[in-house]
Amino acid sequence: DTAVSQTPKYLVTQMGNDKSIKCEQNLGHDTMYWYKQDSKKFLKIMFSYNNKELIINETVPNRFSPKSPDKAHLNLHINSLELGDSAVYFCASSQMAGITYEQYFGPGTRLTVT
Amino acid sequence: AQSVTQLDSHVSVSEGTPVLLRCNYSSSYSPSLFWYVQHPNKGLQLLLKYTSAATLVKGINGFEAEFKKSETSFHLTKPSAHMSDAAEYFCVVSDQAGGGNKLTFGTGTQLKVEL
Secondary structure (H helix, E strand, C coil): CCCEEEECCEEEECCCCCEEEEEEECCCCCEEEEEEECCCCCEEEEEEEECCEEEEECCCCCCEEEEEEECCEEEEEECCCCHHHCEEEEEEEECCCCCCCCCEECCCEEEEEC | CCEEEECCCEEEEECCCCEEECEEEECCCCCEEEEEEECCCCCEEEEEEECCCCCEEECHHHCEEEEECCCCEEEEEECCCCHHHCEEEEEEEEECHHHCCEEEECCCEEEEEEC
16 A cells, blocks of 8 residues: 555646645654655755644745645645746655654655646 | 755766765754655655664665764765665755754765666
């Protein structure tokens, strides 16, 4: 069974569109994250949720809105897509916020904005 | 803020020879450090972690890393490289400020293994 899964794996869309990426974890973790990996493979955290509560919100355009319906799911909705949003987006989960547990990553969603 | 610096963007070794990937960290207190590996078009996999226990940390696939506070280093090593080790490696520091567990990634080292 996949521990952290993301859908879709690939997403190609045009500028100005709105799209969502879904993430699910079956590890029983209570903290989930979104990371963005740019074309130079640099990874940067965007958001983190603990038990459906937003606890990390980095400097990200407000066109990006995470939503956590329950602690096993964390979705990322992006409005008015721009060329610069093209990247690989990774979801991750860990056991508990505030304690350093390793994070488990999903396979990534490659978003291409044309 | 904590940070990590990976000193080499590319490392090339021959199969069967040792691997050394270098990482220095900057932290105002005792950090938690990780090495992650990313194979082409794949997600990230944890290789090993240091969380203030033993300074020599053993990970998966024969990798290990040594935490050296005096040198602020956390270099990754493997005695004998295998073709399957070719991948991107990230040194990572954990920041627990604000109640969250935020990972800060280095810029990555691409490891190439040649026959």
